[in-house]
Amino acid sequence: METLELNPTSITPLDTPVGIYADIVFDRPLDHPYTYAVPAALAGKVGTGKRVEAPFGRGGRTTSGFCVRVGHNPPARGEVKDIARVLDDDALVDEHLMKLTRWMADYYLCGWGQVLHAVVPAGVRDNAGTRQATFVEPVAKAELPNPLPTITAVQKAALDCLKKENRPLELGQLARLAKCGPGVVASLVKKRLLKKFTERVESEAGGQHERAAEADDSPVSPPPDIQLNADQTAVWDKLNPILHAGGFHAFLLHGVTGSGKTEIYLRAIEEVVKQGKEAIVLVPEISLTPQTLERFRGRCGNVAVLHSHLTDAERGAYWRRVATGHVQVVVGARSAVFAPTRKLGLIVIDEEHETTFKQEATPRYHARDVAVMRARLEDIPIVMGSATPSLESWANAARGAYTLLELPKRVEDRPMPPVQVIDLRHEPKPQHGRPGAISPTLEAAMRSTLKAKGQVILMLNRRGFSTHVHCPGCGHVAQCAHCDLALTFHRTKAALVCHYCGWETAPYAKCPGCGQAAIRYQGLGTEKLHVEIEEKFPGSVCQRMDSDTMSKPGSHQRVLDAFRDGLVHILVGTQMIAKGLDFPNVTLVGVVNADVGLHLPDFRSAERTFQLLAQVAGRAGRGEKGGRVLVQTYTPEHPCITLAAGHDYATFAAQELVHRKQHKYPPYERMARLIVRSEKEEAAGAFADTLAGAFQSALATHARDSAGKPPPVRLLGPAECPVFRLKNFYRFHFQVQADSSAALHDVLRAALATARPPSGVEFQVDIDPYSML
């Protein structure tokens, strides 16, 4: 887009205001900017990256939007309306972020206004935690009135007081310091000896929020004196010259669990901070523990942390603090990729394969992909690290788009823990009692570990007590009233719960289908596993960690502290405990059921299972005592399981990529998913058919343009989604695949250009989808 960018500060009301126009985007899907005229009074205030209010839509209701361009081009046709108000004194979004959000709107096929609305935290938009303050400063010598007015002794004292401070003071502040009434200060302004101006400042509460955002209260431990080992040195020697030279460069740091990747990130960050620049570190939300943050804070200057428990005001304070250059390192989950740094020098993404980097609401962006684009736009290096890289990144490294850096061994020559696979089909039955979730082999290993004062981590990636509640008489299965999903029984809550929408109902006294009383509770969740552990190991302390027990802020940390201090012997939990934990005394990791998630209708299920197994196995043997891993499964021959047991990522990736290529899945093809949903099944179906027609003609046009070659875009659907009804919505989907992103976008844009769903029906576009249900 060619734009005429005017430096907003150069437009003063004295300039001729005639012919200034502003392009505004609103928080609406698939929309374009609207051009408004800027009235003379606002010409000095309007600017790119600020919000304005303008009449919009039917009836011309005053609506706020972002100004994305200021220039002299009037709209091609139609009546031009005026902007009503400029809401911000300073731009909320700088030039780089403007470009990044514009790219996101184009790539993820949503409105630019929607992206800006999502990217700028609400606390910044409504100035939460700030107030408008009036300051006074002495008038410059050249501007003093001539002759000088006479002043009283009290007025002189106030003036001297301000001069001594040598900085602007708030009106009230000066009155307090000079021990005079506010009238004295006001009269100095009136006599043109003082100048008044207003500025937005942090309110008292805002100041506290800032401190919360920095989390400066916890102790900073001195950095350990670490000498890089040979592998780390080799990696550093490739990275360091690029950090010095600057410029865009994408690195994929593939290092096994416990290989010292974090040490590399820290050095890289130290380096750019030394150069007076800033760094953004993206980590999965779950890794935002004080332990992680301490490592950054001890070494990297002022660190701001962005996590999901922040209030709007805290988030706003954090944003302003970064924007004003008070922070060198921003550590945060997904949305930290939008931190408004002033001189960004580096982006680091830890656990780059994590699916939580994908946002499942508009804009449906992937923080890793946005980060790579941001690094490109700001012309800086980016380091993505993982023990189990996403196949997308692995393929990018293979074709040379990313530079591969490898740490193939653990630090200090510690071995990778041996992994033993337990075939649940052939495990002996226990001598007495019913067989539980813990096989005799695993139980024996736990006993000897605990006896040797080691600690145990047990993972089961399913929460609740019983995951399958049904009637043996008529086959009725307890299902959500709003979703096509089975309910899970939670014993502590005494409720049947839908894990998708949260709907709950009381456990059945008798079957709602046939009235029989004997309801069966089957299937295993962490809650039931916890009970089994307490029965089997009465002398040991077991703690459960899943989203049911960890909903309160800080609870996660309390459990991990207790575990570190040895007050907890067995930690049982979902994938929450699989990642990033560095506890040297964990000598046994048990996977209770490796098959959970392996057979989902999702082309990434093998990749996710492998990643989860490799990550959880990586929690064992991180200290001098060593450690081992036991994996229980019904499919011991599955390559996912055998290769994870052998810590063999490279072979897994190679095999899985062959499979992806055969089936034309990402990373070999680009994919988009389109969901049509409505609370009325027929309406959803009818609109899906309409869209199918639009797709057919878009595909025909595209095929014609690609002259003779087989059409590179394929369309599947419409079909019912694997989970047809979700939160009361009936859902149909399309899957669109193409060999290039350009072809995919061409067809989607053409098909959706005229798509206007009737009221009560909506559609969602998901580019590079992760959720396939």
Ligand SMILES: Nc1ncnc2c1ncn2[C@@H]1O[C@H](COP(=O)(O)OP(=O)(O)OP(=O)(O)O)[C@@H](O)[C@H]1O
């Ligand atoms: N060169 C080194 N010599 C000795 N110890 C080191 C060295 N580098 C890192 N360490 C230590 O080894 C431990 C593991 O390192 P780190 O957490 O960086 O590994 P990682 O690769 O990020 O692991 P994971 O992927 O499992 O989270 C840390 O306690 C770290 O301080």
Ligand SMILES: [Zn+2]
């Ligand atoms: Zn539900």
